[in-house]
Structures are given as C-alpha cells and as structure tokens.
Amino acid sequence: MTIDKNTKILIVGLGVIGGGYAAALTEKGYTVGCITKEQKDIDYALEKGMISFGTTEVDEATVSWADLIVFALYPTVFIDWIEKYQRYFKPGTLITDVTGVKGSVVSRVQSMLRPDVEFISAHPMAGRERSGVEYSDPGVFKGANYIVTPTEKNSDEAIETCKNLGKILGFARISVLSPDKHDEMIAFLSQLTHCIAVTLMTCNEAEGLEKYTGDSFRDLTRIAKINDAMWSELFLMNKDALLREMDAFINEFESLRQMLIDGDREGMRAMMRRSTERRSLFDKPA
Amino acid sequence: MTIDKNTKILIVGLGVIGGGYAAALTEKGYTVGCITKEQKDIDYALEKGMISFGTTEVDEATVSWADLIVFALYPTVFIDWIEKYQRYFKPGTLITDVTGVKGSVVSRVQSMLRPDVEFISAHPMAGRERSGVEYSDPGVFKGANYIVTPTEKNSDEAIETCKNLGKILGFARISVLSPDKHDEMIAFLSQLTHCIAVTLMTCNEAEGLEKYTGDSFRDLTRIAKINDAMWSELFLMNKDALLREMDAFINEFESLRQMLIDGDREGMRAMMRRSTERRSLFDKPA
Numbered sequence: 001m002t003i004d005k006n007t008k009i010l011i012v013g014l015g016v017i018g019g020g021y022a023a024a025l026t027e028k029g030y031t032v033g034c035i036t037k038e039q040k041d042i043d044y045a046l047e048k049g050m051i052s053f054g055t056t057e058v059d060e061a062t063v064s065w066a067d068l069i070v071f072a073l074y075p076t077v078f079i080d081w082i083e084k085y086q087r088y089f090k091p092g093t094l095i096t097d098v099t100g101v102k103g104s105v106v107s108r109v110q111s112m113l114r115p116d117v118e119f120i121s122a123h124p125m126a127g128r129e130r131s132g133v134e135y136s137d138p139g140v141f142k143g144a145n146y147i148v149t150p151t152e153k154n155s156d157e158a159i160e161t162c163k164n165l166g167k168i169l170g171f172a173r174i175s176v177l178s179p180d181k182h183d184e185m186i187a188f189l190s191q192l193t194h195c196i197a198v199t200l201m202t203c204n205e206a207e208g209l210e211k212y213t214g215d216s217f218r219d220l221t222r223i224a225k226i227n228d229a230m231w232s233e234l235f236l237m238n239k240d241a242l243l244r245e246m247d248a249f250i251n252e253f254e255s256l257r258q259m260l261i262d263g264d265r266e267g268m269r270a271m272m273r274r275s276t277e278r279r280s281l282f283d284k285p286a
Numbered sequence: 287m288t289i290d291k292n293t294k295i296l297i298v299g300l301g302v303i304g305g306g307y308a309a310a311l312t313e314k315g316y317t318v319g320c321i322t323k324e325q326k327d328i329d330y331a332l333e334k335g336m337i338s339f340g341t342t343e344v345d346e347a348t349v350s351w352a353d354l355i356v357f358a359l360y361p362t363v364f365i366d367w368i369e370k371y372q373r374y375f376k377p378g379t380l381i382t383d384v385t386g387v388k389g390s391v392v393s394r395v396q397s398m399l400r401p402d403v404e405f406i407s408a409h410p411m412a413g414r415e416r417s418g419v420e421y422s423d424p425g426v427f428k429g430a431n432y433i434v435t436p437t438e439k440n441s442d443e444a445i446e447t448c449k450n451l452g453k454i455l456g457f458a459r460i461s462v463l464s465p466d467k468h469d470e471m472i473a474f475l476s477q478l479t480h481c482i483a484v485t486l487m488t489c490n491e492a493e494g495l496e497k498y499t500g501d502s503f504r505d506l507t508r509i510a511k512i513n514d515a516m517w518s519e520l521f522l523m524n525k526d527a528l529l530r531e532m533d534a535f536i537n538e539f540e541s542l543r544q545m546l547i548d549g550d551r552e553g554m555r556a557m558m559r560r561s562t563e564r565r566s567l568f569d570k571p572a
Contacts, residue, residue, distance in 0.1 A: 125498065126501075144500065144501075145498055145499065147498060173497065175497055175498060177498070185495065186498075188490050188492075188495070189495060189498060189500065189503045190500060190502060192486070193502045193503050193506045195542055196482060196506060196539070197502075197561070198542065198557060198558055198561040199538045199539045199542055200478070200479070200535065201560075201561040201564050201565050202538055202557055202560050202561050202564065203534045203537070203538035204474050204534060205564075206471075206474075209471065209474070209475060209568075210567045210568045211431065211461055212411065212431055212433060212461060212463070212471050212475060213411070213475050213568055214411040214412065214413070214430065214475065214476060215412075215430075216475075216476060216479045216480065216483075217475045217476065217479050217568065218570060219508055219509070220479045220482060220483065220505070220506050221565055222565075223502045223505070223506075224561045224562065224564075224565040225561075225565045225566065226561060226562055228555040228556075228558035228559050228562070229555065231554075231558060232551045232554040232555050232558065233551075235546055236546070236551060239546055239547075239549075242546065243543065243546060245489075245490065246543050246546075247543075248489045248490060249485060249486065249489045250536065250539065250540075250543075251489070252488055252489035253482070253536065254536075256481055256484065257529065257536075260521055260522070260525055260528065260529060261525075261529065263522060263525075265518045265522060268514070268517075268521065269514040269515065269518050270514075271488055272484055272514035272517060272518065273514050274487075274488050275483070275487040275488050275510045275511075275512060276510065276511045276512055276514070278487050278488065278491075278510075279487050279508075279510040279511045280511070281496045282496045282507060284504065
C-alpha cells in the first residue's frame with residue numbers, strides 16, 4: 001500500500017507518542033481514528049481536533065476500518081493485543097509500531113501474525129519526560145530521527161511506506177537498521193543514558209542540593225523523571241545489550257577514577273580532548 | 287567597603303567568566319579595568335564596550351588603582367599571581383575570585399595575603415561550553431546560583447559586599463557555604479556530572495551513532511565539550527571529595543545493574559520513582 005489522502009489510519013494507544021502521531025497526521029489532512037483505554041483521552045483528542053473518532057472497545061468494525069494501524073503501546077501490551085485481536089484485521093492491512101526495543105518484539109509479532117497482514121516496525125526517536133496524550137506534541141518530531149527496522153519478512157513496498165510515514169510525520173532523518181543493530185544502538189544512546197540519569201539522581205540524597213545546582217546537573221538529570229512502568233519493561237526486554245553498554249561505561253569510568261587517584265593529569269586531559277572532539281559529531285543539525 | 291558607582295573594579299583574567307563580569311558591571315554603570323594575557327582580548331572587550339581600559343602587564347599603577355579586584359584565573363595561576371604581585375595592592379583592597387574549587391585555594395591565598403587586604407571567595411555557578419572572552423555573556427548569570435564561601439578570617443562587611451556583587455551581576459540566588467561544604471557540593475553537582483559526560487562520550491566509539499541520536503544523549507553529553515586544562519586542574523584540586531562522589535555513583539549504578547541481571551522489575555521501578563520524585567526538586571525556578 002501507499003499512503004494517500006484516502007488512507008484510513010488507526011492509532012492504538014493514545015499516549016504521548018500516539019497522540020503526537022494522531023495530531024501530526026490529522027493536521028496533514030489524513031483521517032485518523034483511535035482505540036485507547038480511557039474515554040477521557042478520546043474526549044481530549046476530539047476536543048483538540050487530533051482525531052476523527054475514538055473508541056475504548058476493540059471491535060471488528062473499528063479495526064477492519066483501517067488500512068494502516070500504528071501501535072503505540074508498551075511492548076508486552078502490543079504483543080498481547082496482536083494475539084487477541086488480529087482476527088479483526090482487514091486483509092492487506094499494514095501495521096507498524098513505535099516500540100523502543102525491537103529484537104524480541106518484531107520477531108514475536110511477525111512469527112504469530114496472519115500471512116495476509118504485514119508488520120513493519122519503526123522507532124520514532126522523540127519523546128517527552130511526561131506521559132499522557134495531554135503532553136503530546138507533534139513538534140518534537142521536527143529535527144528528530146526515525147528508524148525503520150525491517151526483517152527478511154518485510155516487503156520493499158512496506159519499508160517504503162513506513163519511511164514515507166516518517167516523512168509525513170515531519171522527522172528530519174529517516175534511517176533503516178536491523179532490529180538487532182537497533183537494539184544495540186538504543187542500549188547505548190537511550191537506555192544507558194536513562195540508567196545514568198536515574199543513578200545520578202538517587203546516589204546522593206543530601207538535602208538542599210537544589211539551592212546550588214547549575215545547568216549541567218539539570219541537563220544530566222532531565223530524563224531522571226521517568227515512566228517507571230515503561231522503562232523497566234524496555235530495560236528488561238533489552239537486557240543483554242544494555243548490560244554490555246553498562247559494563248563498557250563502568251570500565252571507562254573506572255579508568256578515569258584511576259587516573260584521578262594517580263594524579264595522571266595528562267591522561268585525564270587526553271580523555272577530555274577525545275570527548276570534546278567526539279561530541280562535536282553529535283551537535284544538532286542547524 | 288561597599289560597592290557604589292565610584293568603586294573601581296579590576297578584572298584579572300578576561301576569559302568567558304571574567305568577560306561576563308566585565309560586561310555586566312560596565313552595563314550597570316561601574317568603571318571596570320582589566321589585566322589579561324592577550325592584547326587581542328583587550329581589543330575585543332574595548333570594541334564591545336565591556337571595559338574602560340585594559341593592560342597585558344601587571345603593574346603597580348593598574349593594580350593599586352582598584353578598590354575591588356575579581357580574579358578569574360585558573361586556581362594555580364591565581365595562587366601564583368597573589369604570591370608574585372600582592373605587593374601592588376592598595377591597602378584596604380577587597381579581592382574576590384570565581385574559582386570552582388575552594389578548600390585548597392581559599393586557605394592558601396588567605397594565609398599568605400597581606401593583612402591590610404581581604405580575600406572573600408565566591409563561585410558563580412554559571413558557565414559555557416566554550417572558553418574565551420568572545421563567548422562571554424552576562425545573560426548566563428540570570429537565574430543562576432552564586433555562592434559566597436567565607437572563612438573565619440573574613441569580616442561580615444566583606445561577606446555582605448560579596449553577596450551584593452552577586453546581586454549586581456544578576457544572579458538569582460545568593461548562598462553562603464563554607465569552603466569544605468562548597469567543595470563537597472561541587473564534587474557532586476558539577477565535577478561528577480562532567481566525569482560522567484566525558485565517560486559517556488568516550489566509552490563507545492562505534493561509527494555513525496550520531497545518525498540515530500535523540501535529545502537525551504545530547505543533553506547528557508553537552509558538557510562533554512570540556513576545557514581539559516581547567517577541568518583536570520579542578521578535579522585534581524578536589525580529588526578526595528570527587529572520589530567519594532564517583533564511588534557513590536558507581537555503587538548505585540552497580541545496584542541498578544544487579545537488579546537488571548536479576549530481572550528485579552519492582553526494584554528498578556522503585557528506584558525510578560525515587561528518581562522522578564527527587565528530580566522535581568531541581569526544576570529551574572520559572
């Protein structure tokens with residue numbers, strides 16, 4: 001399938017990311033329905049003009065209405081949903097997701113999925129510290145990265161459609177990675193950073209520190225406000241890759257610690273110069 | 287002394303912080319002179335109207351002109367300067383600094399200083415990732431913290447004058463801490479965060495990661511662009527306090543790692559909830 005203005009798009013799970021998708025797609029003139037748990041979230045999205053309709057019930061009429069379905073659920077909830085409701089899909093439906101880990105999710109969904117429906121997985125690398133549809137904002141996709149993670153089970157057409165969805169949503173850079181490469185990358189760039197922020201926030205409980213803080217501490221702990229249900233699930237689903245990155249970080253940190261003990265000023269300076277040079281690669285494109 | 291519009295202020299060291307002080311004070315109508323190494327920095331500051339005059343030579347006429355002198359030098363350079371040139375101070379001069387570590391610096395300077403000159407130490411908690419007067423911006427002081435670190439050798443009057451300087455510069459919150467408490471606090475809030483950012487930036491050298499990065503990685507590594515000469519000196523001058531904070535961080539990080547290995551989802555969630563709750567204390571005042 002290709003996405004055009006007649007394509008009927010269903011969002012399953014109207015949280016901060018699902019809501020952002022809904023708002024961006026409606027704004028671009030697409031017809032967007034949604035299924036989500038809470039009526040209040042549907043009421044909010046209708047009032048804000050983010051969706052055309054919504055329901056809290058998973059029923060065949062709604063599911064089979066859609067040509068393209070985006071699952072914006074926690075990984076385990078997504079897998080359960082497919083198991084339970086995939087019988088409702090219309091033949092030829094294309095489904096995609098926004099899940100933050102891929103290895104275990106993509107293979108499980110693809111292996112149980114009906115052969116007349118295709119699942120092409122993707123990860124929008126944009127989030128917010130708050131959860132809930134009322135914090136959704138399609139503006140966070142601008143300048144952000146969108147990663148499609150196909151397997152050998154995917155058609156070229158579905159990969160193209162999924163990349164096109166990323167473009168329509170407004171992402172700045174669309175990439176393609178295998179699920180395993182994705183998980184390795186995400187363990188470092190996203191999961192390790194969250195582990196560090198949470199640790200930094202909890203390793204010193206002295207009172208009154210906020211009176212003296214500068215911007216560097218605030219920056220390093222912005223993501224320490226964290227959705228514990230979702231992130232604990234993401235960490236556990238990517239345990240091996242995340243442990244490898246945690247160990248690499250600890251090793252490097254210990255070597256800095258040793259240089260400090262040894263008074264090895266030149267060693268510390270060399271590490272800082274490597275850091276400074278490498279960081280310039282990561283500046284946000286203007 | 288009290289600061290009024292007749293107070294002659296000398297900045298020694300026209301870098302990113304010294305330059306910010308000069309610009310802020312000149313803007314408020316004070317007369318600001320400077321001594322700094324490079325003529326090009328003086329030319330820049332004169333052209334931008336940040337100072338009334340500047341010289342690259344440390345001479346008695348310039349030093350004794352000043353009522354209040356702010357040293358914006360690296361710690362070791364500051365100590366050497368006092369040793370070498372304190373004979374030039376006019377009796378009754380008040381001197382202060384912007385040094386990022388206090389314990390060793392304050393006691394060394396105060397113990398060698400002429401009895402007719404008072405040194406009251408302070409730390410403006412505002413910086414930039416770039417160094418040099420051309421990156422100085424008095425705007426970074428707005429909303430930031432300013433910490434006065436007196437000892438029993440300081441007079442109440444000097445402490446008040448130093449707090450007042452912080453107010454004139456535009457800092458949002460002025461606090462008072464002993465040098466040791468300051469160093470303990472700074473080891474955690476500033477030095478540990480720089481250690482973490484540098485480590486995160488250098489612990490994984492895979493190519494192409496910048497294509498996939500999100501804002502969390504960018505936030506955690508903003509300060510990984512680091513002035514290696516200055517920060518290695520600050521780390522070494524505060525070695526014991528910094529090592530204690532590094533060890534506390536490693537312990538907490540290891541316990542998160544162990545929960546991940548054990549699949550202890552509830553333990554991870556509890557840590558994340560503590561983190562989320564504690565982080566809200568550190569939100570920037572609106």
